[in-house]
Amino acid sequence: MPSVNQYFDDKVTSIAFQTSTKPATVGVMSIGEYEFGTSEFETMTVVSGALTVKLPESDEWQTFNASQSFTIEAQKKFNVKVEVESAYLCVYGQ
Template identity: 35%
Template sequence: MSKFENVTAVKEANIYHNGNVTSRTLEFSDGTTKSLGIMLPGEYTFGTNEAEIMEMLSGELDIKLPGEDWKTLNTPETFNVPANSSFDLKIKTVTDYCCSYIK
């Protein structure tokens, strides 16, 4: 799906890691949320409350999910992140992503 329709966009940006990772939250009528963002090259650790599905729209990165070894992902890729966990990323090229939050 290349576009979302009938959504509310939260005006304020989510800014992480000194501005190297930014996203905007989208709210859907069914109560679900997604974020659309950009990650600049660098190394980052993220924590989760909810389970997430991360869809890479462009870019290349290395990822270390809980209990797994590092692996390289290239666009297009999708990966799942468990709730109440953390994961590590090494962003190699500017990476555009869509994150779906699973309740």
């Protein structure tokens, strides 16, 4: 059964669900800047819009557009800037 979570004063909404093989979330981020923490390995794919991301142990910001993905190791923090409402898919585990 999907569950809905909201973060950052309702500026980020995610819906958790189980794919055929792994847990995942799909969600939307409003314009803003956010810091997220991971509890396990994550693969994030931008579905619509763009996410500008500062990955762990990096000083550089990278922009990921629709259909592009990036990964984050478990127990890490990363920063995201959103300039236009954007949608994402996050799959957990390797």
